[in-house]
Structure formats: structure tokens, C-alpha cells
Amino acid sequence: MKIFLKIWRQETREAKGEMKNYVLDDVTEDMSFLSMLDLLNEKLIAAGERVVEFDHDCREGICGQCGVMINGQAHGPLPHVTTCQLHMRSFNNGDTIYVEPFRAKSFPVIRDLKIDRSSFDRMIQAGGYISASTGQAPEANSIPISHKTAEAAFDSAACIGCGACVATCKNSSAALFVSAKITHLVLLPQGKIEADERVRKMIAQMNEEGFGHCSNTEACEVECPQQISVLNIARMNWEFNKGGFL
Amino acid sequence: MKSTQIQKILMALTGFFLCIFLVIHLLGNLQLLLPAEKAKTSFNWYSHFLSGNILIKIIEILLFVSVAAHIVYALILTLNAKKANGQKYVYDRRGTASKWYSRNMGMLGSLILLFLIIHLKDFWYQYKFTDLPIDEQGYKDLYSIVIEAYRQWWYVLIYLAGIVALGFHLLHGFFSAARTLGVYNPKYVKGFRIFGWLYTGIITAGFMIIPVYIHLTII
Ligand code: HEM
Ligand code: FES
Numbered sequence: 498m499k500i501f502l503k504i505w506r507q508e509t510r511e512a513k514g515e516m517k518n519y520v521l522d523d524v525t526e527d528m529s530f531l532s533m534l535d536l537l538n539e540k541l542i543a544a545g546e547r548v549v550e551f552d553h554d555c556r557e558g559i560c561g562q563c564g565v566m567i568n569g570q571a572h573g574p575l576p577h578v579t580t581c582q583l584h585m586r587s588f589n590n591g592d593t594i595y596v597e598p599f600r601a602k603s604f605p606v607i608r609d610l611k612i613d614r615s616s617f618d619r620m621i622q623a624g625g626y627i628s629a630s631t632g633q634a635p636e637a638n639s640i641p642i643s644h645k646t647a648e649a650a651f652d653s654a655a656c657i658g659c660g661a662c663v664a665t666c667k668n669s670s671a672a673l674f675v676s677a678k679i680t681h682l683v684l685l686p687q688g689k690i691e692a693d694e695r696v697r698k699m700i701a702q703m704n705e706e707g708f709g710h711c712s713n714t715e716a717c718e719v720e721c722p723q724q725i726s727v728l729n730i731a732r733m734n735w736e737f738n739k740g741g742f743l
Numbered sequence: 744m745k746s747t748q749i750q751k752i753l754m755a756l757t758g759f760f761l762c763i764f765l766v767i768h769l770l771g772n773l774q775l776l777l778p779a780e781k782a783k784t785s786f787n788w789y790s791h792f793l794s795g796n797i798l799i800k801i802i803e804i805l806l807f808v809s810v811a812a813h814i815v816y817a818l819i820l821t822l823n824a825k826k827a828n829g830q831k832y833v834y835d836r837r838g839t840a841s842k843w844y845s846r847n848m849g850m851l852g853s854l855i856l857l858f859l860i861i862h863l864k865d866f867w868y869q870y871k872f873t874d875l876p877i878d879e880q881g882y883k884d885l886y887s888i889v890i891e892a893y894r895q896w897w898y899v900l901i902y903l904a905g906i907v908a909l910g911f912h913l914l915h916g917f918f919s920a921a922r923t924l925g926v927y928n929p930k931y932v933k934g935f936r937i938f939g940w941l942y943t944g945i946i947t948a949g950f951m952i953i954p955v956y957i958h959l960t961i962i
Contacts, residue, residue, distance in 0.1 A: 505833070516833055569836030595834035602829035665837050667846050668824035700748050709827035710747035710820050712848065713919040716840035728927050735925030737748055 498590035500524045502537065504549055505597045507606050510613075514606065516595070526586040530573065531556060531563060533585055534596075551610040558582040558722060561657030564664070565610050566597040571661035571720040579659060579722045599664035603671070603706045616706040617658050617674060623702035624695035625678040627687045640686050653681035655723045662717035662725075668709030673717040675699050676733030677725050683736055693740035700737060747823060750816045755920035757813040762917060762942070764806060769949045775889065776956055783878065783886040790870065791882040814856065821849050844911040845919070851912040858905030865892060893957040902954045910947035917942055 500521045507514025521540075524533055531553055538548040554562040563580040567573035573583045588594065598606050603616040654677075662673035679696050682688030688695075711730055718727045771793075774785045793799045844851060866888065869875065875883040892898050917939035926935055 503833075566832060566834075569832060569834040570839065571837075597832055597834070600828065600830050600832055602827050604829070606830075665840055667828075667837065667841075668820075669827040669829070670824075700746065704746055704748070707827055709824035710751050711923075712824075712845065713915070713922050714841035714845040716837060719840040727922075728929065728932065731922050731925060731927035731932065734748075734923055735927050738752065738925045 498524050498526065498585070498588075500533070500585070500588065501591075501593040503593065503595045504610070505606075506549070506609055508608065510605055510607060514609075516597075524585050526584070528585045529556070529581060530567070530583040530585065531581050549610065550608045552612070553581055556581040559657060561659035561722075564599055564659040564661055566595070566599060566664060568595050571599065571665040572659075572722060576719065577722055577724050579657075582722075599660050601660075601663045601669035601708070603669065603708050604660060604663065612660070614658070614660050616708070617660065617671070619706065620671065620675055620699055620702045621678060624691070624698035625675075625682070627682065627691060629687060642686060646684055650681050650684040653677045653684070653725065653729055656681075656721075656725050657723055659722060661720045661722065663708065665716050665720040666709065666711075667714060667716070668712055670711045670717075671703050671706070671708040672711035672730045672733065673721065673725055673727065675703050676729040679736060680729040680732045683732070692736060696733060696736040696740075700733075747820060750820055751923050754813060754816050754820070755923035757809040757816075758916050758920045759924075760805070760809050761813065762913065762920075764802075765946050769946060772953055773949070775886075775953050783884075784880060786886045786889075787878050787882040787884055788880065790885045794870065810859070814852070817849060817852055842915065845915040848912060848915060851908045854908035855905065855912060858901070858908065861901065862905070890957060890961060893954045894961055896958065899954045899958045903951055906947055906950045909950070910943055913943040913946060914939070 502519040502521065503516045504519060505514050506517045519537055521533065521537055524536065528536070531551070534549060534551060541548050551565060552562045554560040556563070558579045558581060561579070564572060565580055567580065567583070572578060572580045574587055575583055596610065598604075598610045598612050604612040604614060607613050656674060656677040658674065660674075663669050663671050666672075679692075679699060682695065683692045713727070713730075715727050718725065771789055774789060775782055777785060838846065866885065869888060870883060870885055875885065875888065878884040878886070893902075918936050921932075921935040921939070926932055
């Protein structure tokens with residue numbers, strides 16, 4: 498199939514970027530979106546031009562590295578998939594596809610479609626951990642925990658940190674990401690101990706990084722590849738109100 | 744107060760307070776639906792009672808402070824969010840992932856504010872600061888002012904528009920405030936959402952019926 502591409506090109510962090518047009522004639526339906534970009538890059542290399550740079554690693558939807566805005570939607574038109582799991586069968590011959598980096602002041606563009614998500618790391622560093630030395634793995638049954646709770650904690654822990662929630666939020670809020678970590682840890686016995694301190698520090702860091710507030714539009718859950726629930730945000734608010742800010 | 748989280752809580756608390764006020768306000772106004780003579784005596788007595796009551800004075804001040812704080816924090820948060828956005832998308836279809844009214848609380852709020860100014864100028868200001876005619880009981884005749892206002896069809900339309908804006912603001916606002924305050928148990932979340940729908944429906948319908956009914960039954 499023939500695909501018309503409009504891709505954001507930007508040389509450096511400081512440079513002013515722009516959309517550039519490309520045409521690909523030999524795209525097949527079973528190519529993934531990233532393979533399609535690989536194909537484009539091979540052509541660019543052959544023509545002696547600089548390739549389109551984009552983030553990716555596992556290409557199987559688990560690492561959270563990939564992620565671009567495709568036709569104005571985070572990770573493209575399919576619900577709950579990463580960009581690497583999107584295939585060209587979701588598009589039609591002759592389509593024009595807009596490809597842009599995830600946008601937020603706290604996600605500066607490094608080059609082309611690659612963004613700097615170290616703000617996420619710094620929020621985790623601010624409190625998204627338990628500070629006990631772990632040593633060797635203890636006997637699994639020494640800390641009783643119900644199946645339901647373990648599952649709920651795991652649902653929250655499933656966040657891959659891709660940043661689609663921020664990219665799709667009208668306020669560029671990181672509430673879903675931060676709340677997933679807070680909920681993950683507060684549900685578990687080891688995480689409960691530092692719960693108050695954690696919620697305070699992580700939210701403070703979220704403000705520090707310049708993310709916006711949460712308006713509860715719930716767009717983040719809709720676009721999240723891992724279907725992280727907005728109820729994590731509710732839980733974060735509860736934890737903050739209960740003990741965080743006093 | 745620099746934390747957006749705390750600013751959000753203040754928006755939710757002031758918003759909820761205004762939600763409670765709306766219930767009281769609607770209950771009082773329902774007197775306007777009584778038969779004309781009865782409505783006049785009852786409504787004018789009620790207005791007089793409210794204006795003389797110290798508790799009501801305090802609530803009135805609380806209301807003005809709440810509206811002001813709600814607006815100030817709405818502005819601060821919105822401006823901050825604009826800053827957080829950074830560069831705009833060239834092609835933006837993010838709107839497909841959420842309800843339009845949840846994304847436009849600021850616009851809906853501005854419409855409410857516009858309506859509020861008209862509303863206060865025509866009734867509250869008139870009552871407090873001008874010499875109104877006196878009714879048979881010796882009270883200021885606010886009832887006749889209200890009836891005269893609703894005689895004009897365009898005035899009724901302005902009211903309906905204002906209340907529709909309020910309705911959409913509440914449709915998102917009520918549930919959103921519950922979330923901001925931390926309702927996270929799925930059972931209660933659902934309960935609050937349904938209660939929010941009912942609340943919004945009743946408030947909106949109630950405030951819309953009054954001017955329409957008066958306009959249609961006036962001779
Ligand atoms: C009777 C009048 C009003 C009531 C009952 C009301 C109620 C509410 C409630 C309950 C919320 C949800 C708070 C939350 O999400 O935590 C809210 C949000 C909001 N209100 Fe109002 N409001 C009123 C008037 C106004 C006015 C006059 C404005 C602005 C001029 C305004 C602007 C906003 C904005 C921008 C939000 C969303 C904040 C966000 O981004 O999350 N409201 N309102
Ligand atoms: S490349 Fe790892 S999730 Fe897409």
C-alpha cells in the first residue's frame with residue numbers, strides 16, 4: 498500500500514522543528530508501525546539523509562520505550578496498544594499519517610520523535626520505592642497477602658511508563674503514572690510503612706517537574722496501553738488527603 | 744498553596760459548597776410556582792426573612808468567597824496547565840478520548856459567571872441597593888420584579904442558556920470533585936456518579952422549569 502507521511506523533524510533540543518512530508522510505496526499490511534518507519538529510514542539512508550529517530554526497545558509492548566502521536570492520538574487509533582504493537586492493517590492504502598512526538602513541557606524533544614522522559618525517573622526517585630534493604634528473597638508465605646490484593650497491586654504495577662497519559666492529557670498531567678506507583682505500593686504490606694511520605698514527595702516532585710493538574714477527564718485511561726485505571730488517581734487523592742498534606 | 748493538588752482540593756471543596764447552595768436556592772425558588780397571590784406573599788416574606796438573618800449574612804459572605812476562590816484557582820490551574828502543555832500538536836484528535844464538557848470546564852464556568860453577573864445585578868443588587876415597591880405585607884416586592892423579568896422571552900432564553908451551562912459544569916464537576924476528594928472504592932465511585940447524574944438532572948430541570956412556567960402562565 499501507499500502511505501503519505503507527515504513526520505516531525507527536529508535537529509536538537511533547542512532547534513525549531515517542523516513537519517516533513519515522505520511517501521512510501523511498498524508498505525504491507527502486516528508491517529508494524531515501527532517496521533514501516535524502519536522502511537522509511539532505509540530509504541533515507543540510501544538517499545544519504547539523516548534517519549528519523551524514534552524510541553523503541555522490546556517491540557513487544559512491554560518496555561514502554563516506544564510511543565508517538567499518530568494522527569493526533571497517543572499510540573495511534575487502536576485502544577490500549579503501544580505504537581510497536583500497532584500494525585499497518587489499521588490504515589488504508591493512500592492514507593496520510595501524521596507522526597509527532599509526545600508533547601509536554603516536561604517531555605522535551607531530544608530529536609525528531611525521541612523525547613526525554615527522565616522527569617518520570619525523578620518522580621520515582623522521589624518516593625516510588627520501599628527503603629528496606631531487601632537482602633535475599635524471603636520465604637514467600639512469611640508475609641500473608643490475599644490474592645485479590647496481590648492482583649490489584651499488580652494491575653497498578655503494570656504501568657510501563659510510556660507517557661501516553663501525559664501526552665493525551667489536556668493539562669499534561671502525570672497523575673495516572675504517579676498514582677499507579679503510589680497505589681501499587683500502598684496496597685502491599687512493605688509499601689504501607691512509607692505511604693504518607695511517599696505520596697507527599699512524589700506529588701511534590703510532580704509539581705516540581707512542571708506537570709499540570711488532573712481534571713478527571715479520564716482520557717489517560719482510554720489511551721493507556723496497559724489500561725491502568727483512573728481509580729489509581731482516586732486512590733492517590735485519598736492517600737494525599739488522608740495523610741499526605743498534613 | 745503552590746501545589747496543584749491542594750489547589751484542586753480547594754476547587755472541589757468550593758465547588759461542593761456551591762452545589763449544596765444550589766439545592767437550597769432551588770427549594771426557595773420553587774415557591775414561585777405557587778398560585779400567583781400565594782407565591783407573592785410567600786416569596787416576598789422569604790426574601791425578607793433571608794435578608795434580615797445573620798446566619799444568612801454569613802453564608803452569603805461564604806458564598807462570595809467560595810465563588811471568588813473557585814474562579815481564582817480555576818484561573819491559576821488553567822494557566823499552569825497551559826504552561827505544562829509546551830508545544831502544541833500539529834494534528835490533535837485527543838478529544839476523542841474524553842467528554843467535551845469535561846475538557847471545557849473553564850468555558851462553561853465563564854458562561855456561568857456571565858450569567859451570575861446578570862442574575863445578581865437584576866435581583867440581588869436590586870433588592871439590596873434600590874428602593875423597590877412595597878407589597879401588602881410591607882415587604883419589598885421582589886416577586887413582581889421576577890415576574891416582570893420572565894415576561895420577556897429573551898430573558899427566559901438567557902436563563903435557559905445559563906442553566907444549560909451550569910448543568911454540563913455539574914455533570915462533570917460533581918463526579919470530579921468526589922474523585923479529587925479521594926472516593927476510590929469502585930462501589931462508592933459508581934454511587935457518586937449516579938448520584939451526580941440525578942443531582943444534575945434535578946437541579947437543571949428545576950431551575951429551567953421556573954422561568955418557563957412563569958413565562959407561559961403570565962397574563
Ligand atoms: C454555581 C456555580 C458553580 C458550581 C456549583 C461549580 C462546581 C464545580 C465543581 C464541583 C467542580 C469540580 C472540582 C473538581 O474537579 O475537583 C468544578 C470545577 C471547575 N469549575 Fe466550577 N462551579 C461553579 C462555577 C464556576 C465558575 C463561575 C467558574 C469560572 C469562571 C468555574 C470554573 C471551573 C473550572 C475551570 C473547573 C475545572 C477545574 C479543573 O480543571 O479540574 N466554575 N466546578
Ligand atoms: S518498543 Fe517496547 S513497548 Fe513498544
